[in-house]
Amino acid sequence: xxxxxxxxxxxxxxxxxxxxxxxxxxxxxxxxxxxxxxxxxxxxxxxxxxxxxxxxxxxxxxxxxxxxxxxxxxxxxxxxxxxxxxxxxxxxxxxxxxxxxxxxxxxxxxxxxxxxxxxxxxxxxxxxxxxxxxxxxxxxxxxxxxxxxxxxxxxxxxxxxxxxxxxxxxxxxxxxxxxxxxxxxxxxxxxxxxxxxxxxxxxxxxxxxxxxxxxxxxxxxxxxxxxxxxxxxxxxxxxxxxxxxxxxxxxxxxxxxxxxxxxxxxxxxxxxxxxxxxxxxxxxxxxxxxxxxxxxxxxxxxxxxxxxxxxxxxxxxxxxxxxxxxxxxxxxxxxxxxxxxxxxxxxxxxxxxxxxxxxxxxxxxxxxxxxxxxxxxxxxxxxxxxxxxxxxxxxxxxxxxxxxxxxxxxxxxxxxxxxxxxxxxxxxxxxxxxxxxxxxxxxxxxxxxxxxxxxxxxxxxxxxxxxxxxxxxxxxxxxxxxxxxxxxxxxxxxxxxxxxxxxx
Amino acid sequence: xxxxxxxxxxxxxxxxxxxxxxxxxxxxxxxxxxxxxxxxxxxxxxxxxxxxxxxxxxxxxxxxxxxxxxxxxxxxxxxxxxxxxxxxxxxxxxxxxxxxxxxxxxxxxxxxxxxxxxxxxxxxxxxxxxxxxxxxxxxxxxxxxxxxxxxxxxxxxxxxxxxxxxxxxxxxxxxxxxxxxxxxxxxxxxxxxxxxxxxxxxxxxxxxxxxxxxxxxxxxxxxxxxxxxxxxxxxxxxxxxxxxxxxxxxxxxxxxxxxxxxxxxxxxxxxxxxxxxxxxxxxxxxxxxxxxxxxxxxxxxxxxxxxxx
Numbered sequence: 156x157x158x159x160x161x162x163x164x165x166x167x168x169x170x171x172x173x174x175x176x177x178x179x180x181x182x183x184x185x186x187x188x189x190x191x192x193x194x195x196x197x198x199x200x201x202x203x204x205x206x207x208x209x210x211x212x213x214x215x216x217x218x219x220x221x222x223x224x225x226x227x228x229x230x231x232x233x234x235x236x237x238x239x240x241x242x243x244x245x246x247x248x249x250x251x252x253x254x255x256x257x258x259x260x261x262x263x264x265x266x267x268x269x270x271x272x273x274x275x276x277x278x279x280x281x282x283x284x285x286x287x288x289x290x291x292x293x294x295x296x297x298x299x300x301x302x303x304x305x306x307x308x309x310x311x312x313x314x315x316x317x318x319x320x321x322x323x324x325x326x327x328x329x330x331x332x333x334x335x336x337x338x339x340x341x342x343x344x345x346x347x348x349x350x351x352x353x354x355x356x357x358x359x360x361x362x363x364x365x366x367x368x369x370x371x372x373x374x375x376x377x378x379x380x381x382x383x384x385x386x387x388x389x390x391x392x393x394x395x396x397x398x399x400x401x402x403x404x405x406x407x408x409x410x411x412x413x414x415x416x417x418x419x420x421x422x423x424x425x426x427x428x429x430x431x432x433x434x435x436x437x438x439x440x441x442x443x444x445x446x447x448x449x450x451x452x453x454x455x456x457x458x459x460x461x462x463x464x465x466x467x468x469x470x471x472x473x474x475x476x477x478x479x480x481x482x483x484x485x486x487x488x489x490x491x492x493x494x495x496x497x498x499x500x501x502x503x504x505x506x507x508x509x510x511x512x513x514x515x516x517x518x519x520x521x522x523x524x525x526x527x528x529x530x531x532x533x534x535x536x537x538x539x540x541x542x543x544x545x546x547x548x549x550x551x552x553x554x555x556x557x558x559x560x561x562x563x564x565x566x567x568x569x570x571x572x573x574x575x576x577x578x579x580x581x582x583x584x585x586x587x588x589x590x591x592x593x594x595x596x597x598x599x600x601x602x603x604x605x606x607x608x609x610x611x612x613x614x615x616x617x618x619x620x621x622x623x624x625x626x627x628x629x630x631x632x633x634x635x636x637x638x639x640x641x642x643x644x645x646x647x648x649x650x651x652x653x654x655x656x657x658x659x
Numbered sequence: 660x661x662x663x664x665x666x667x668x669x670x671x672x673x674x675x676x677x678x679x680x681x682x683x684x685x686x687x688x689x690x691x692x693x694x695x696x697x698x699x700x701x702x703x704x705x706x707x708x709x710x711x712x713x714x715x716x717x718x719x720x721x722x723x724x725x726x727x728x729x730x731x732x733x734x735x736x737x738x739x740x741x742x743x744x745x746x747x748x749x750x751x752x753x754x755x756x757x758x759x760x761x762x763x764x765x766x767x768x769x770x771x772x773x774x775x776x777x778x779x780x781x782x783x784x785x786x787x788x789x790x791x792x793x794x795x796x797x798x799x800x801x802x803x804x805x806x807x808x809x810x811x812x813x814x815x816x817x818x819x820x821x822x823x824x825x826x827x828x829x830x831x832x833x834x835x836x837x838x839x840x841x842x843x844x845x846x847x848x849x850x851x852x853x854x855x856x857x858x859x860x861x862x863x864x865x866x867x868x869x870x871x872x873x874x875x876x877x878x879x880x881x882x883x884x885x886x887x888x889x890x891x892x893x894x895x896x897x898x899x900x901x902x903x904x905x906x907x908x909x910x911x912x913x914x915x916x917x918x919x920x921x922x923x924x925x926x927x928x929x930x931x932x933x934x935x936x937x938x939x940x941x942x943x944x945x946x947x948x949x950x951x952x953x954x955x956x957x958x959x960x961x962x963x964x965x966x967x968x
Contacts, residue, residue: 158762165759169745176747249741253804256707256737257760258729389709 162259166267167274174237174275184279187230192283195222196290203296214358219291220299220307221357226287227280227311228350234276234315238322239339241268242392243329255389265323265387269380272319280311302362309369310353317376318342324383327392328616345543371547378545381608386616405621412625415457421445458633461626462595465602468546472598475550476557476590483561484574491569526643530589534596534635538627541597546604553597580653589642596635599627660685661706661812661843665715668701668867675701677867678715683860685811685841688834690848690858692956698867699847700740703814706845707735720811720843733761736805738815740847742797746790750781750800753789754807761808768807775803779829794821802830806837813837813844819853831857855952863956865963879950882958885922887948892916893941904934918948 174180199222203215245251254264284307291298298304321342322335329335349372356365411417419427421442462469533556541549560582564574603623611619661683668676676698683689691699704710706717708728717724720734745753751772758768776782779799784792789800798821805813818834819827834857838844848854854861855875862872871878879886887910901907901917906927910918921927928945935942962968 162760165756169748169756172752173745173747248743249739250743250745252709252739252741253737253743253757253801254760255709256732256735256739257757258733258762259760260729390711393704393709 159260159263162263163267163270166254166259166264167270170241170268170271171274174271180233180237180275184230184233184275187233188279188282188286191229192226192286192290195226195287196294196296198222199291199296200294213360217358217360219296220303221354223284223287223299223304223307224310224350224353224357226283227307228314230279230283231276231311231315231318233279234272234319235322235339235342237275238268238272238319239326239335240332241272241323242326243335244326244332246392247332251392255392261387261389262384265384269316269319269323269383272323273315276319277312277315280315281308284308284311300362303357303365306362306365306369310365310372313369313373313376314346314349317372317379318346320376320379320383324379324386324616327383327387374547375544378547378604378608382545382616385608385610391615405617408618408621409625412622413457413628414453420449454633458629461599461629462634464626465598465630468598468602468605469594472550472553472594472601475554476594479554479557480561480564483558484565485561487562487565488568491566523640523643523647526646527640530592530639530643531636534593534631534639537593537597538600541600541604544604545607546601549597549600549604553593556593576657580657581650584650584653585642585646587642588638588645592635592638592642595630595638596627599623599630599635603627660721661689661717661719661845663702663706663715663717666702666705666712666717667714668698668705668710669713674867676705679864679869681845681862681869681872683843683845685843686838687859688838688844688846688857689860689862690846690854691862691864692848692851692854693864694960697864699864700816701867702864703737703816703845703847706731706814707737708732733808734810734812736808736810736813738802738805738813738818740816742801744789744792744797744800747788749788750776750785750792750803753800754803757804758807763808771807771809775806778833779803780826795823795826798822799826799830802833806833811842813842814847815844816847817849818846819850827853851952851956861952861955863959865960865968870963870968871959875952875955878952878955878959882955882962883950885920886924886950887918887920888924888928889913889918889944889946889948890916890935890942891944891946893943896940900938900940904931904938907931907934915943 199219202218206212206214206218242251245254288298299307322339325338325341326335329338353365353368356368407417410419414420418424422439425439425442533552537549537552539548540552541547564578564582567577568574603620603626606619606623607616614622661681663679663681666676666679666681667674679698679702681689691702693699701710705712706719706724708719708724708731711725719731722730722734724731745756748756754772754775755768758771763771773782776785779802781796781799781803784796789797792800798819802815802818805815813834815834819830822830831853834844834846838857846854846857858875860873861875861878863870863878871881873881892915898912898917901909908919908921910920912918919931921931924947932942932945959968
């Protein structure tokens with residue numbers, strides 16, 4: 156292990172020496188360290204004076220930690236430039252090949268460069284923060300609370316590693332420094348959004364949520380580092396020579412992975428022939444018949460094997476769902492007490508349910524389409540958040556959905572109703588279909604994240620993304636969406652009747 | 660020792676290298692010749708365990724390139740097409756860095772650095788950053804890096820490119836010395852004269868395939884046919900005198916004599932010289948017409964382009 160660390164540090168030390176000899180890195184860093192804290196001190200003083208004039212003491216209080224975050228963040232931006240060219244820059248200058256020809260392991264180079272890329276900007280950032288705090292002291296501005304100070308220091312550290320690790324991934328996947336710089340927007344945009352969110356939390360003053368945000372960023376950072384380690388290969392660095400997005404290839408690979416065949420569906424082929432005014436070929440009924448006959452094969456060869464592939468993710472998701480229900484049930488039971496449901500409220504609920512059943516309610520009625528699209532939106536949201544967070548976001552939203560069930564059941568218990576009967580009449584009938592749907596859709600996103608961070612010498616990041624997205628779509632179209640539709644139908648026509656009878 | 664069988668590399672549908680078989684014994688130099696993009700660098704990268712072969716196998720210094728990549732890389736000294744120097748490091752720092760990468764202890768590193776810098780005439784510039792070096796100096800420093808750990812196998816891409824004649828001679832001498840100390844060496848080069856001087860064996864690679872492989876003489880025989888000799892004669896002879904010499908196939912006459920092609924010169928030439936003297940022909944000299952590697956290479960390329968090879 157000592158030898159492994161020696162080699163990693165050797166790479167890092169060389170990089171650090173190189174950085175410390177490059178005036179193009181040192182000069183902006185020096186300016187940011189020396190000038191920026193002073194500017195922020197001045198800004199803090201002016202802003203505090205200004206808002207105090209109008210009695211905005213609270214805002215004045217929150218400006219200090221906000222500017223602390225800004226002071227810490229700016230030197231970190233330099234890390235992006237260094238990290239973006241970590242591998243691709245060396246490839247362009249031809250300095251990478253002697254390293255690749257040496258006994259250094261892939262991870263020695265990756266971790267060495269990650270360390271070097273993070274250390275200098277982080278050191279600059281902490282010096283800036285120290286100077287800013289010194290300025291506050293000299294201007295008799297109160298320090299932010301200790302927990303906020305620790306939060307800002309941690310946030311700066313995780314954001315630095317986040318940016319550097321993401322930039323290194325881009326660097327390993329790019330063919331030129333120019334391409335890497337252009338791809339940097341994929342780091343800048345999410346980080347900018349992150350900073351805005353963190354700023355809002357600072358002004359909101361909710362330090363508990365800020366702790367959670369730091370934890371979330373740290374988890375995503377860890378996963379990005381893992382992704383980089385999983386996909387960093389000598390072969391990929393020197394073997395990739397094409398610098399364009401091959402959408403045709405990507406779509407072809409996606410379709411082949413989704414359908415199990417490179418050929419387009421017979422119905423589409425018929426349509427294409429029609430558009431070309433080519434009357435030779437299959438007739439429409441036959442084409443539709445062929446496609447319908449292929450559905451069974453598709454389920455057998457594509458959908459069920461995809462479910463088997465993500466079995467671990469499905470079990471994990473089921474377990475997390477059960478835990479979310481249990482914890483929220485226990486939490487609400489412990490926290491909420493002394494509530495009762497009056498006879499009037501009970502009648503009102505029964506009337507609302509009757510209105511939903513008969514369609515003669517006071518404007519609130521459920522429809523299959525409404526419920527289906529509402530749940531569909533939730534599953535798309537899970538996909539969206541999961542795709543950009545290696546499944547972490549998906550699991551969080553999924554967990555919140557399940558926690559709601561536990562919370563509602565606990566609330567029913569608190570007001571004196573039987574949670575079991577509520578579950579049997581109000582949740583289970585449609586839940587039999589809806590819950591497996593959301594479990595499968597979330598598990599497919601979690602599987603996507605797990606596959607991304609799992610070392611795989613045979614597939615590139617792009618290929619993994621294509622294959623796992625195809626798996627998600629198979630699960631969604633083949634199982635999750637049809638289950639949602641059935642659930643929406645039951646929730647519209649059966650669940651209200653059962654609930655109404657229960658409340659009666 | 661460098662061996663490979665059916666060594667193949669495909670990038671998607673592109674066949675970069677196809678079925679390369681080579682065998683370089685200790686103390687041997689193989690020159691890998693071919694156009695740009697022919698597959699020389701990809702072959703070297705597979706033999707350095709940087710690229711995984713799509714098919715086939717390779718063994719370097721006794722280690723399989725797929726099974727033992729770290730040991731392969733520790734046994735190989737590579738001079739890449741681009742010198743690959745860190746411009747903000749001095750020669751000493753650069754060699755010391757790679758010495759540490761190859762796990763040489765401090766004493767050995769210092770000894771090797773001194774030896775190499777002194778041999779390549781870089782001792783005076785040792786504390787200057789390599790960014791300030793001339794092209795030739797950079798090339799020498801890159802070669803020094805490839806030799807720092809005294810590897811048993813050397814893979815050298817254009818070892819003397821950008822060098823002045825004296826430096827190139829120095830490098831060639833060093834390659835000769837390494838060869839005599841039982842290193843296995845592969846040189847990728849476009850400098851055919853250099854290949855002719857240094858190589859024991861030559862492999863010509865075209866569009867990923869090794870078209871021809873063997874000693875220079877074997878390649879000459881195969882591509883240019885039997886050797887040609889030129890007889891230089893003093894004045895006062897008659898071409899008809901040659902008609903009576905049996906087995907002599909005159910290729911063409913020159914101003915001072917004639918040229919002939921002979922399948923087996925060791926047997927034919929002494930008899931021919933005797934016959935010429937018996938015919939009272941004034942023989943001044945008999946010498947083989949030189950056929951350079953360049954002629955061999957160009958012929959191979961012509962035949963390959965025509966699909967005849």
